[in-house]
Amino acid sequence: MTPGLVIFDCDGVLVDTEPTTDRVIAENLTRHGLTIAPHEIHTLFAGGTLKAVGEGAAARGARLPPDWLENAYAEVYAALRAGVNVMPGVLDLIDALEDAGVPMAIASNGPLQKMEISLAASGLWNRFAGRIYSAYDHAPKPDPAMLRHAMQVAGAGPDTTWMIDDMPAGWHAAAAAGCNCFAYVAEGGPARAAGFAATPVTAMSQIAAAFRV
CATH class of the missing domain: 1.10.150 (DNA polymerase; domain 1)
Known part of the structure; x- marks a missing residue:
């Protein structure tokens, strides 16, 4: 896939x-x-x-x-600004997706300034430049507006788009946008995503394996 x-x-x-x-x-x-x-x-x-x-x-x-x-x-x-950790395995997943030529974007309910501060040290801010969307410019999740905008910009359809989110607001947004979703539930386990139209994962390597990248 x-x-x-x-x-x-x-x-x-x-x-x-x-x-x-x-x-x-x-x-x-x-x-x-x-x-x-x-x-x-x-x-x-x-x-x-x-x-x-x-x-x-x-x-x-x-x-x-x-x-x-x-x-x-x-x-x-x-x-x-004192520093935050990158989530385990996410850099490997991003590297693999880039190598496979898969377009990527960020859709967050946080403001752009906060994302720049938290993402800059790891280089993720620059790697996603121009493809970072905030609820301060679009309706916040669970509204699907940000996801629909990201798909429109990338020229991707909902059937081939995947959202990776750790919160119900993102899972609801993905369902409302008609796209697929991985519920990242390293904290709490798969039971936390029970009842949602999202595939629970506890490690980024599971997503890479599902994408075969």
Whole structure:
């Protein structure tokens, strides 16, 4: 099976930003009156936008100033600049797809500035240049708009397009766009993707094997 396009989510698929982001936001919200642990941030808000996190936190009693979103992003960016790890096996998968001539793109609910910070050190930002799509320019997943835009730009049909995402928002977006999906569930295992129209995988090597690259 040779795909016509592979679309990667960013956080939790390409780079391991989520532990840092969850910690920073938990500390921030605690200062604003909502005592919450990093794992609760992940459970409640993973896969969404930081704006949605703020809205959800305010609904739970956080007292957020008008400039909260701007300041929260500044805190997250500062922490990410200290360095994040690339997810295991993803560079090998990208190398294999490039060698096979398979087009690739990124579709993330995060802003471009955050992706540039988290992807630059590994060289992934430059490798995907011009094919990085953000929910700050398109409707956020689970809306399929970003995936449809990526397919249109690449000239790929949904039947040969594969999304790789670690969150239900991405799995729903892939289903709504009519494309195929790998649910990357290294954390939580295949049961986490039960009931979704996505193929669960726990290692990037499984995806490479499925693509035969």
